[in-house]
Amino acid sequence: MSSKFKNTIGKTFLLYLPLLLLFISVFNEFDFNYLNYKYFSFNFPFILIFYWSLKRIETLGYGFIFIAGMFNDAVLGFPIGISSLTYLIICGFAAYLRNITLRPSLTKDWLYFLFTISFANSINYFLLVLFFSIEINYYEILGNIIFTFLLYYIFAHIFDIYRKILLRIKI
């Protein structure tokens, strides 16, 4: 009984670990988007949301992604709804790619990810600068897009391994 209970808890934890990571990265004071190096920063939630929306959307869920975006806005002091919109745009692009892909390939996903985050960040930048008159450093965003794109490849490999573990234990 006890081992079965532990087993269930362990499985649930493994299943929802990406969601937990998403919430920690939006809540936590320190996340990979804000490392104190000139022009080096990357958006971990973007990688997480794109990968899991593409491969296994049940793990995150659109509702939770929307809430995570709202929390991110509150922490950063952005207008409420802007990060949710950006995250959901990424989900939309990932869902489209999922629907048209017959033979998944990491390289294609990777290039498509670049297009996706460029588009999502453009919308974000456009809304913040033109709609809400908040000044933002364009080069910081450019650096952020490039490093997020480059690091997707590494994180995708790590998540692939994690997904295989989930499949092996039949979650």
Next chain:
Amino acid sequence: MATSRDDFVIAIRSAFLKKGNQQRFSLIGLIFFSVGLLILSKINLPFTNYLKITLNEIVYRTSFIVSVPEKKILDLSNKIQDHYNVYNDYVLVKEKIKTLESKKYETQFLEVENKRLKKTINEYIFKSDELVAKVLIDKNSPFLKSVIVNKGSKDKVKLGMAVLDGSYLVGKIVEVNYSTSRALLVSDLNSKIPVGIEPGNIQSILSGTGKQNGKIEYLETDILIKDKSIVYTSGSGGLFKSGIPVGIYHIETEKEYEVVHFFSKLSQLTFVKLVSFEEGSN
């Protein structure tokens, strides 16, 4: 041609309209909801303000708790680093104390003289209310430089209050919730503070750069600022009193650019003073 367009439409419809397995909301519904929220926050309706304040209260507190383990690790690493630097710091501090002691008496005399002269010319003497607040969240974002402090409207925090680290200006309050507030740091791109630069009593605007320094803006081209001039608040606009030290002006001759290095290390704020200034009688 028509088939490929049909495929595209089907894929788009399936991606945005269909609810997947175990999904309660369709993507398009949530996107519309986000856009609706954005429009409402732009219009600034009371409903959205209440929603924002409630959300902020929950998120700031949760974020503070979630950040505790990481803060402990950072504190530990800072402590270890401090132990390594203890001797060098000791020598530096000793030298500084010597200089400061000599300046202390000079400053005391100048303060008294300044008050006396202000009374003579009938200038306002500012009264100030002070609150000490703890920095809850220091989200050092490349896009927005701000900190969350644990004092809000229940502690009589008001919009526009000056945020000081010791006696140095570090920012101003831009958002007030019930028990928390957000302070926009002087390093933020959106921060514009009227300043005076000494020597020369040059009036200008100090703007953040989004990094750990600021720049002087809106200055006439024929005015030259000396290297290592001190930047104080000018008191123009009536938000801050004049004479709060902000930073030191630095000319980088090799790179041909000028910056203002802030006196306070903005990434290391733990406790700050929230101060409001009122004109008092002479």
